Amino acid sequence: MPHDVDLIILLAVGFGIAxxxxxIAARLRLPPLIGYxxxxxxxxxxxxxxxxxxxxxxxxxxxxxxxxMFGVGMHFSLNDLLQVRRIAxxxxxxxxxxxxxxxxxxxxxxxxxxxxxLVFGLSLSCASTVVLLKALGDKGLLESINGKIAVGWLLxxxxxxxxxxxxxxxxxxxxxxxxLEGHAGNENIWVTLGITLLKVTGFIAxxxxxxKRLVPMIMQYVARLGSRELFTLTVVAAxxxxxxxxxxxxxxxxxxxxxxAGMVVRESDFSHRAEEExxxxxxxxxxxxxxxxxxxxxxxxxxxxxxxxxxxxxIIMIGKTIAAMALVLFFRYPINTALTVGASLAQIGEFSFIxxxxxxxxxxxxxxxxxxxxxxxxxSITLNTFLFSAIEPAQNWIRERSHLARLLERSGDPLSxxxxxxxxxxxxxxxxxxxxxxxxxxxxxxxxxxxxxVVIAEENREKVEKLREKGIAAVSGRATEPxxxxxxxxxxxxxxxxxxxxxxxxxxIVDTSxxxxxxxxxxxxxxxKEEAEVIRADNxxxxxxxxxxxxxxxxxxxxxxxxxxxxxxxxH
Numbered sequence: 336m337p338h339d340v341d342l343i344i345l346l347a348v349g350f351g352i353a354x355x356x357x358x359i360a361a362r363l364r365l366p367p368l369i370g371y372x373x374x375x376x377x378x379x380x381x382x383x384x385x386x387x388x389x390x391x392x393x394x395x396x397x398x399x400x401x402x403x404m405f406g407v408g409m410h411f412s413l414n415d416l417l418q419v420r421r422i423a424x425x426x427x428x429x430x431x432x433x434x435x436x437x438x439x440x441x442x443x444x445x446x447x448x449x450x451x452x453l454v455f456g457l458s459l460s461c462a463s464t465v466v467l468l469k470a471l472g473d474k475g476l477l478e479s480i481n482g483k484i485a486v487g488w489l490l491x492x493x494x495x496x497x498x499x500x501x502x503x504x505x506x507x508x509x510x511x512x513x514x515l516e517g518h519a520g521n522e523n524i525w526v527t528l529g530i531t532l533l534k535v536t537g538f539i540a541x542x543x544x545x546x547k548r549l550v551p552m553i554m555q556y557v558a559r560l561g562s563r564e565l566f567t568l569t570v571v572a573a574x575x576x577x578x579x580x581x582x583x584x585x586x587x588x589x590x591x592x593x594x595x596a597g598m599v600v601r602e603s604d605f606s607h608r609a610e611e612e613x614x615x616x617x618x619x620x621x622x623x624x625x626x627x628x629x630x631x632x633x634x635x636x637x638x639x640x641x642x643x644x645x646x647x648x649x650i651i652m653i654g655k656t657i658a659a660m661a662l663v664l665f666f667r668y669p670i671n672t673a674l675t676v677g678a679s680l681a682q683i684g685e686f687s688f689i690x691x692x693x694x695x696x697x698x699x700x701x702x703x704x705x706x707x708x709x710x711x712x713x714x715s716i717t718l719n720t721f722l723f724s725a726i727e728p729a730q731n732w733i734r735e736r737s738h739l740a741r742l743l744e745r746s747g748d749p750l751s752x753x754x755x756x757x758x759x760x761x762x763x764x765x766x767x768x769x770x771x772x773x774x775x776x777x778x779x780x781x782x783x784x785x786x787x788x789v790v791i792a793e794e795n796r797e798k799v800e801k802l803r804e805k806g807i808a809a810v811s812g813r814a815t816e817p818x819x820x821x822x823x824x825x826x827x828x829x830x831x832x833x834x835x836x837x838x839x840x841x842x843x844i845v846d847t848s849x850x851x852x853x854x855x856x857x858x859x860x861x862x863x864k865e866e867a868e869v870i871r872a873d874n875x876x877x878x879x880x881x882x883x884x885x886x887x888x889x890x891x892x893x894x895x896x897x898x899x900x901x902x903x904x905x906x907h
Contacts, residue, residue, distance in 0.1 A: 375629020463684020
């Protein structure tokens with residue numbers, strides 16, 4: 336029997352047990368990563384039974400971190416962030432500050448030093464992108480304004496954490512830790528910080544000037560060869576090479592290098608293919624990362640420090656949630672948005688583990704702090720599913736108590752009412768547009784060019800502000816709320832145009848509109864063929880489905896071209 340089989344044992348046992356516990360978690364409607372963490376606990380030195388090589392697991396975890404960060408970079412959309420920047424940017428930064436301060440306060444009460452308390456607080460402040468995207472996807476909220484705000488909020492959190500990962504090694508000695516191997520630890524802190532920021536700036540400039548052009552160009556050349564495995568290898572080589580190169584040449588963390596590798600690959604015309612081809616590999620290494628994180632966890636802390644674990648869970652699931660909800664309501668978004676964003680952030684995940692591992696290697700936190708962070712992640716991710724299920728009942732409970740709803744929601748909000756400049760004459764026989772996406776924008780432009788009056792009801796407050804700056808009548812809010820339709824003067828409207836949305840919401844809007852204006856006509860955009868058929872069966876109004884309309888237009892164009900050719904053909 337060969338003796339150097341530690342890696343094979345780790346992979347065989349790790350994947351086998353991760354599969355079993357991941358399956359159990361999925362059957363219980365929990366994120367599978369809970370199962371992967373438990374698999375790591377089962378094969379860790381802290382529990383009886385099979386013990387895998389921890390040093391090897393940590394090296395594989397490094398690869399896992401790189402591929403996780405590469406995935407974050409590939410999903411990073413500046414456009415998505417810009418759409419909700421006015422709430423996501425200040426909201427995320429303030430929420431990180433609140434959660435970090437809560438973590439610092441509690442841990443310093445336990446007698447920890449400031450450096451440990453800071454890393455601990457930061458680890459509790461950042462939610463898991465993996466968990467959030469799955470939760471929003473399961474609830475069908477990814478494309479909703481609430482989903483976009485939550486994802487934008489997390490993108491800002493991810494950027495802040497990337498910055499923390501860059502700055503922490505440079506400030507470790509000042510905070511009471513030690514420098515990483517190969518880094519001088521006795522320099523002036525401001526010199527160290529300055530050098531670090533210069534290196535990071537140099538790396539970012541290099542990636543934006545050279546990498547942004549070079550990587551997509553290489554991908555294009557390889558894609559022309561038609562070899563699937565070469566294309567996959569190109570993407571993986573880009574991720575790993577840029578990650579290592581950023582560390583070796585610029586002294587920047589491999590995590591940051593992988594993040595920017597993902598961003599430059601996203602710039603390529605083949606980004607969707609790159610994401611599809613590398614997904615299995617990224618998921619495999621992500622699983623290894625979560626297994627290795629589980630191997631570091633000592634379950635005995637649950638028995639030894641139950642009060643500390645409860646405090647950690649309270650910060651993650653109560654402190655962060657209340658802070659996020661308060662900030663969303665402060666920005667005058669509705670209760671539903673506040674509850675969705677609050678639930679989205681009531682967990683911690685991959686960045687918390689990466690930060691905890693870095694803090695441990697810098698001597699800023701001990702294994703107890705790391706175990707508390709891991710316990711907080713395990714419990715918060717498990718309970719997060721139930722928190723999402725409680726959004727609707729909580730919203731109904733608040734709205735049944737109208738005094739509480741009025742207190743919390745949109746009090747005196749100028750965007751929830753049409754501005755005074757909109758005359759009463761304008762609000763007769765107008766077209767009311769629900770949603771101002773790509774379709775709504777095109778329709779509005781044509782109608783206004785023809786002198787037809789339009790009022791827009793849109794959830795995204797930033798869009799409403801921009802519309803009003805252009806002199807377009809717009810009101811902010813969910814059109815399922817009767818007050819929003821009343822503000823759009825639906826009672827005097829000629830036509831209601833509904834953008835693609837959940838079929839139950841369409842019925843709510845139609846029912847309210849008919850009650851307020853029995854003569855109104857409806858024009859509805861359906862998301863799918865099946866949905867279009869259901870709405871047509873209900874005989875609500877005219878229904879349009881994108882692919883169907885495209886096929887009709889293309890068919891008409893072909894028939895017209897054939898007729899023209901037929902008329903132009905010389906007669907014999």
